[in-house]
Amino acid sequence: MKGWKLVKPLSVKETEVVESNEIESLCKVKITKSLITRSDVLRYNGEIDCKNVFLGSSGVGIVVEAQANLFGLEKNNRVYIEPNRECSECFNCKSGNYTDCSDLQIAGEDFDGFLCDFCNAPADKLFLLPDSVSDADALFLGHISTALEIIDLLKIQKGDYVAVIGADSFGIIFSQLLMYYQAVPIVMTLDDENYKIAKESGIYYVLNKDDNWQKEVSVITGGRLAENVVYISDCNISSSKAFSLASHNASVVFTGTTYNNTVPFMQAIKKQLNILCVNNGFGNTASSINLLANKALDLSYLKTDTTPSSHVPQKLKELNDDYSNTGKTNEVIVEWL
Numbered sequence: 001m002k003g004w005k006l007v008k009p010l011s012v013k014e015t016e017v018v019e020s021n022e023i024e025s026l027c028k029v030k031i032t033k034s035l036i037t038r039s040d041v042l043r044y045n046g047e048i049d050c051k052n053v054f055l056g057s058s059g060v061g062i063v064v065e066a067q068a069n070l071f072g073l074e075k076n077n078r079v080y081i082e083p084n085r086e087c088s089e090c091f092n093c094k095s096g097n098y099t100d101c102s103d104l105q106i107a108g109e110d111f112d113g114f115l116c117d118f119c120n121a122p123a124d125k126l127f128l129l130p131d132s133v134s135d136a137d138a139l140f141l142g143h144i145s146t147a148l149e150i151i152d153l154l155k156i157q158k159g160d161y162v163a164v165i166g167a168d169s170f171g172i173i174f175s176q177l178l179m180y181y182q183a184v185p186i187v188m189t190l191d192d193e194n195y196k197i198a199k200e201s202g203i204y205y206v207l208n209k210d211d212n213w214q215k216e217v218s219v220i221t222g223g224r225l226a227e228n229v230v231y232i233s234d235c236n237i238s239s240s241k242a243f244s245l246a247s248h249n250a251s252v253v254f255t256g257t258t259y260n261n262t263v264p265f266m267q268a269i270k271k272q273l274n275i276l277c278v279n280n281g282f283g284n285t286a287s288s289i290n291l292l293a294n295k296a297l298d299l300s301y302l303k304t305d306t307t308p309s310s311h312v313p314q315k316l317k318e319l320n321d322d323y324s325n326t327g328k329t330n331e332v333i334v335e336w337l
């Protein structure tokens with residue numbers, strides 16, 4: 001199999017890999033589409049350490065080889081490949097709590113990702129895609145799974161207000177999911193393009209750089225401020241906002257792929273906030289596919305580019321230039337022929 005590996009920061013090379021002997025216990029999938037995410041861009045530029053593996057955080061494809069009688073999985077099935085794998089060695093894994101694995105292995109970082117033509121994966125990491133779920137939507141299952149994890153963690157109920165700081169693809173998906181569960185997102189962004197997308201996608205409360213966020217959130221919540229705040233670390237907004245918009249004893253979730261933010265804790269301690277961190281939604285893939293099949297989300301609003309697999313190096317360079325200049329990156333769908 002052939003794909004794009006990171007040779008050194010800012011340089012990828014098309015690399016052929018000889019398949020190992022353990023392949024017999026694995027299923028072989030022809031990748032049809034993969035997704036370059038912000039995490040891939042940060043691996044590409046060296047901000048996130050990664051092993052010498054194919055990049056690519058998300059992938060869908062067609063099963064080309066599977067053993068007989070394997071959980072109903074058959075040749076020609078269209079599948080999403082789970083990008084997270086339990087380590088099987090930590091305390092939680094050995095206790096059978098795989099979804100709480102303390103050393104979760106991530107595609108494109110710890111093992112080969114999906115910027116390649118074929119991939120071998122254990123059958124339990126392949127999820128059949130219903131006809132009603134498009135490849136393009138399935139590529140965002142990682143985002144949806146993480147959004148679901150946060151909603152579970154916060155125990156979101158009908159009518160709850162949630163301040164969402166950041167309106168990138170994840171912010172839009174998370175807010176749409178909140179609305180599906182009849183909660184009320186209040187989305188904040190400094191970016192004009194993301195503001196427009198958030199508004200168009202049907203989110204009612206979207207605040208931009210011209211609004212007084214504290215005042216608006218106070219008015220919307222009847223003076224209480226937000227009992228739930230989700231801060232997406234990729235938003236280019238000071239993390240102190242997460243605490244100033246929170247009510248006393250509120251829950252504040254930090255998520256995202258940017259890890260070098262400075263967080264001033266004075267307000268958090270004064271308000272006795274519950275601070276939670278989420279960086280994956282491992283274990284939620286089946287539920288997330290179900291949400292897409294039920295049309296709980298409309299991902300047509302997300303701004304994504306599509307590129308052929310041969311253009312991956314140029315695309316990564318462009319994305320990294322965008323990131324250096326604006327702090328922003330949009331996802332790119334890569335098509336494999």
Ligand SMILES: [Zn+2]
Nearest residue numbers: 087090093101
């Ligand atoms: Zn583990």
